[in-house]
Each structure stands twice: as structure tokens, then as C-alpha cells.
Amino acid sequence: KAGVTQTPRYLIKTRGQQVTLSCSPISGHRSVSWYQQTPGQGLQFLFEYFSETQRNKGNFPGRFSGRQFSNSRSEMNVSTLELGDSALYLCASSSSRDYLYEQYFGPGTRLTVT
């Protein structure tokens, strides 16, 4: 079974631009969560989608948004990029909406904003 895949793996953008990151969950998984990882703030929860509905949202500004498609693939978008948005963005999928079930993480997309 293929793992969680994230594309692209590396991305360089300029301040003010927008970016879209993609996550393909493990086949059959319906829950997808997004996290931002930075040296200063650590791992922070962005949002979670289950069956195309955003179920939970972390404390991030509205520039961060996401969506989930009917095949459970998910995208996150960051508009008007700031230098502080440089981070590793991790996606995780789960077979259930319940965290009793393991989250499987992808390798991440490293975003650099210049």
C-alpha cells in the first residue's frame, strides 16, 4: 500500500505570492490533517478534513486555507506569502475521524519564502 504522498517536496516562492500544496492520503483514508513545522514554533496544527468537510481548524490566519476532494486528496493554499511562512508542511492521513486510529505522515513539503 502506498504511503502518504506530498507534492512538491520543495518549493521556493517570493513574498506576496500564493502557493498550493498537495497531499494524497493512503488509499481508503478519509481524514487528512495539515501541520506546519518550524524551528521556532515546532509542530502546529493547521486544519483537518474528513469527507470533504473541514472538521477542525488551528490558530492560523485566514491566508491559510484548504480543501478536500471526493477522492480524499487534499490541498492547502497560502495566499500573500510572508517570510515567516517558510516551513515544512506535513500532511497526515487516517482511516477514521477518531485519533484512536493512527495518523500516517507524509514526508512533507519544504516551503522557502524569499
Add this chain to the structure above:
Amino acid sequence: AQSVTQLGSHVSVSEGALVLLRCNYSSSVPPYLFWYVQYPNQGLQLLLKYTSAATLVKGINGFEAEFKKSETSFHLTKPSAHMSDAAEYFCAVSGLINNDMRFGAGTRLTVKP
């Protein structure tokens, strides 16, 4: 709201020595607790999880953790460190009602030969 605190951002042990990584949690509801490991340039991998069954939880790669409600702790241990254990370890908590997972700041484990 729940949170976790990991004591010690860096831990260094000799190969074969005991590994002890500390995690304390704060939660107003019975928590679900997790330990994840992250190797360089990779995502996170679940080591073990506590979901209110047994208080002593055994995970992969010889790791285990004990849930102690009286101490609000969930420390990760391994009797004998191996070079391949060198990585960053994250403690995390999730509540029963809201499912967003909160991670600790991480502990980088170094294993000396």
C-alpha cells in the same frame, strides 16, 4: 484545551544506555497521548499511543511509555539505546472532543558510540 511539555530539547546517551525522554501533559479531559519519531528529511512515525487501556504502553523498536495520571506524565523509555535511535521525538496529546493534535516542542536524541 490540552497541551504537552517535553523536558529537555536535547538528550545524549551512550549506545546501550537507558533512554528516557520526558513528557508532561495538561488536559481537562481524559487524553489520548502519543509519541512520534522523526528522522531527518522525513515525516513523523508513530512509536506508541495511550488510549486509556493499559497504562504501560509498548511500541515499536523496543520503546515503551507509562501513563501516570497522578504525575500527568507520559515518559518514553528504551532499556538500551541503539545508534539508529538518533532522531527527534515528539510527544502529542489529543482530546476526546476536539481532535486537533497538539505536539510538544520535541527532543533531539543523540546516541554516542
